[in-house]
Amino acid sequence: MHDLLCGKLLGDGCLIKQGTRKPRFQFTHCKNDKGWSEYCYEQLSDSLPLNSPKYRKIVDTRMAAGFTESYIVQSRTSDEFSKLYEIWYPQRKKELPFSYIKEYFNEKTFAWWYQDDGHLKQENGIVKKVIFSTDSFTPLENQFLIDFLQKKYHLSFSIDAQNRLILYDQFQILYFLKLVGPYIHESMNRKRQSLNGSKVIAERSTIYLPNEFIVKNPTVEINHQYKKLPTLMALTENHTEFFKENISVQNETVITKPYQIKIKENYKDILVKLKCKTGLTISQITVHCFRL
Numbered sequence: 001m002h003d004l005l006c007g008k009l010l011g012d013g014c015l016i017k018q019g020t021r022k023p024r025f026q027f028t029h030c031k032n033d034k035g036w037s038e039y040c041y042e043q044l045s046d047s048l049p050l051n052s053p054k055y056r057k058i059v060d061t062r063m064a065a066g067f068t069e070s071y072i073v074q075s076r077t078s079d080e081f082s083k084l085y086e087i088w089y090p091q092r093k094k095e096l097p098f099s100y101i102k103e104y105f106n107e108k109t110f111a112w113w114y115q116d117d118g119h120l121k122q123e124n125g126i127v128k129k130v131i132f133s134t135d136s137f138t139p140l141e142n143q144f145l146i147d148f149l150q151k152k153y154h155l156s157f158s159i160d161a162q163n164r165l166i167l168y169d170q171f172q173i174l175y176f177l178k179l180v181g182p183y184i185h186e187s188m189n190r191k192r193q194s195l196n197g198s199k200v201i202a203e204r205s206t207i208y209l210p211n212e213f214i215v216k217n218p219t220v221e222i223n224h225q226y227k228k229l230p231t232l233m234a235l236t237e238n239h240t241e242f243f244k245e246n247i248s249v250q251n252e253t254v255i256t257k258p259y260q261i262k263i264k265e266n267y268k269d270i271l272v273k274l275k276c277k278t279g280l281t282i283s284q285i286t287v288h289c290f291r292l
Contacts, residue, residue: 001048002103003104003106003109004040004043004044004109004112005084005104006100006104006105006109007108007110007111007112007116008027008040008044008112008113008116010096010101010109010113010116010117011115011116011117012028012029013116015081015084015085015089017085017089021077022077022078022082023077023081023082023085023089024074024076024077024081025048025074025081026072026073027040027072027073027116028070028071028072028073029071030068030069030070030071031070033071033188034071034187035185035186036115036185036188037071037073038053038071039185039187041053048078049077049078050073050074050075050076051073051074051076052073053072053073054071054073054074055069055070055071056069056071057069058070095141096141096145098144105148105152107180108183110179110180111179111180111182111184113132114130114191115185115188117133118130119133119191120173120190120191122193125193125194127173127174127279128170129173130166130167131160131165131166132157132164132165134163134164135162135163142159142163143159145157145165146158146159153176153179154172154244154247155175155176156169156172170279170280171243171246171278171279171284172279173279174239174278174279175239175240175243175247175279177192177193178239178240178243179240200272201271201272201282203262204260204261204262205260205261205263206258206259206261207258207259207261207283207286208256208257208258208283209256209283209286209287210254210255210256210287211254211255211256211257213287215259218259218261219261219262222261222263222286223267225286225289225290226267226271228292229267229271229285229289230270231292232274232285232288233274233277236278239277256283
């Protein structure tokens, strides 16, 4: 259970201790996320002494309704939670235990943390950014997470003005969503990519190609390369391997030259699908065609 507990403690979970009493583990989710609360309880309760989710209503004059509604899961005491408290709360205040995270963090951890404290911003089927609400962590702790995620998953998170972790690169975002996808609960489907409303490709498009490619008749030659699009689509079926093979290429700074072309109608649909699926721009997809 340590991988799931790690995700929960990075997210909405905590260990509470009153006076000399033994610590208890608890997590709280809003009423609308009842399904997620129940799922987390079901996954953890076979191994941990947890009480089932309980409805809670609290008066809060800051809210339009005048109150908040949530479901809280709280544990009974156990030696396991006492050990965890010493690891996560060495000074009676939560501190990220770097060695513990390095040992137990995996894709399940990532997914549970994301479902607790992550947000996916997207427009018209295009992912824009992933945000993790880490504003309660210290700058040192957030820098550790940035370095750790870069080393373990090659994901380039940064810190915004609100001390949150942000991932902007579309190619990396879609790789991240593939990593956590198998562990996203149906009640959290809003945190998956939506392909509704994807933009169509304009009548004339500007394609940027590295100077290594010499193109004399752009429209003809680039459309000829698009014959490889089905092959490229097949390669992206294993998005994890495709990402690992191409992440270094995506981060390279290269000098490019613009080409104004008219893309054939029969290639537009698959280009849009590849753009949504991989997070690559049309120009980057075109470069991949040239290099196949």
